[in-house]
Amino acid sequence: MKQILSLAAAAMLAAGGALADTAISFSNDWKWEGPSAPLLLALDKGYYADEGLDVTMDTGNGSLEAIPRVASGTYQLGASDINSLIKFRDQNPDLKVTAIFMIYNKPPFAIVGRKSLGVSAPKDLEGRILGAPAPDGAYAQWKAFVKANGIDASKVTIENVGFPVREPMLAQGKVDAITGFSFSSFINLKANGVPEDDISTILMADHGLDLYGNVILVNPEFAARNPEAVKAFLKATVKGFQDTYTDPEAAVKFVMAHNDVAREPVELERLKMAMDQNIFTDEVKANGIGGVDMARLERSIDQIADTYDFTTRPTAAEVFDASFLPDPSERAVP
Incomplete structure (x- = not known):
């Protein structure tokens, strides 16, 4: 034994x-x-x-x-x-x-904009500039988001921006909205001096994407x-x-x-x-x-x-x- x-x-x-x-x-x-x-x-x-x-x-x-x-x-x-x-x-x-x-x-995929720049809802992106890093996970969902919300993508100017300058560019008004993770972009915008009540967070999961x-x-x-x-x-x-x-x-x-x-x-x-x-x-x-x-x-x-x-x-x-x-x-x- x-x-x-x-x-x-x-x-x-x-x-x-x-x-x-x-x-x-x-x-x-x-x-x-x-x-x-x-x-x-x-x-x-x-x-x-x-x-x-x-x-x-x-x-x-x-x-x-x-x-x-x-x-x-x-x-x-x-x-x-x-x-x-x-x-x-x-x-x-x-x-x-x-x-x-x-x-x-x-998922935290989001379009994050500023109300003072006229972006509060998906259709508001038409006629505006969207800052989107090419390898961004949120930007990878852009086409599905466009379809789910009836956005005319031809009316949206996509600017390929780097991750480090994404929120600063929105804070400076160089773009009207950005793609990103909701919790990161929201916090980073506040750190760049954007008032919390001026930030619009359009969570893709709440606007047609069941991902x-x-x-x-x-x-x-x-x-x-x-x-x-x-x-x-x-x-x-x-x-x-x-x-x-x-x-x-x-x-x-x-x-x-x-x-x-x-x-x-x-x-x-x-x-x-x-x-x-x-x-x-x-x-x-x-x-x-x-x-x-x-x-x-x-x-x-x-x-x-x-x-x-x-x-x-x-x-x-x-x-x-x-x-x-x-x-x-x-x-x-x-």
């Missing part, structure tokens, strides 16, 4: 050691801001290490960047927009990078070789989201530890906006953190097809793999 127990203990130690040797590089979609708190909290509180993982996390330069990073295997996991992933999968059928965890159940938002992606080869490590990563990530929901004031401090130029009150406001509007929706509170409604995801792919010509339309099951998620009871919102 002692020999059997010893062999079992040795096997457990060996399994733990093998998992501990699993290094994971994670590419975020953007710099470290308030909404990154769940990931950074899980990292710094040792939740990934507790699961036997050696995790490093890097910033990104927009929603589109992480997809090729993960597809190529440079990063094993990353965060990006699922709608951009759907198009990427169609354009690169041999690269099976897959979403495994939903971050933004309600999901950012997800965690996994490289398929890595997932096939290390399924338990991927499950362990998501288990730790869920704990980060649960802790953030319970105490956002404490969670945002982990963002501050990774961003020397950030201001805590600003990032806390940004985090709370994302939590309320995008992350902890009624659907998430009912069904658990990280999952999706597959029927809704199918409908969102249909909506993408309204303005995008698929070569081979992917199914929801091909785009999102829920098999790595913890059980729903473990993903409950506290």
Whole structure:
């Protein structure tokens, strides 16, 4: 009996050691801001290490960047927009990078304007200048937004602007509106001196687009070789989201530890906006953190097809793999 127990203990130690040797590089979609708190909290509180993982996390330069990073295997996991992933999968059928965890159940894609410049509703964009960074996840939804709201796109001047100058240009009146994530552009405009009551946030999800938002992606080869490590990563990530929901004031401090130029009150406001509007929706509170409604995801792919010509339309099951998620009871919102 002692020999059997010893062999079992040795096997457990060996399994733990093998998992501990699993290094994971994670590419975020953007710099470290308030909404990154769940990931950074899980990292710094040792939740990934507790699961036997050696995790490093890097910033990104927009929603589109992480997809090729993960597809190529440079990063094993990353965060990006699922709608951009759907198009990427169609354009690169041999690269099976897959979403495994939903971050933004309600996407923060928005047109952000100024009431003083005449932009308060979708149709107000006609005859005006829209500042839109080419790799911006919100701008990627522009054609679908135009169709859903009956906008004459020929009457809208699109100016390709860089991420760093997007909000300053709107603050200076050089453009009339911009595309962006609602919580980031709103906060950044206030920081550029625009009065809060002059900012109009037109959330695309409230104006005809029933889409999901950012997800965690996994490289398929890595997932096939290390399924338990991927499950362990998501288990730790869920704990980060649960802790953030319970105490956002404490969670945002982990963002501050990774961003020397950030201001805590600003990032806390940004985090709370994302939590309320995008992350902890009624659907998430009912069904658990990280999952999706597959029927809704199918409908969102249909909506993408309204303005995008698929070569081979992917199914929801091909785009999102829920098999790595913890059980729903473990993903409950506290």
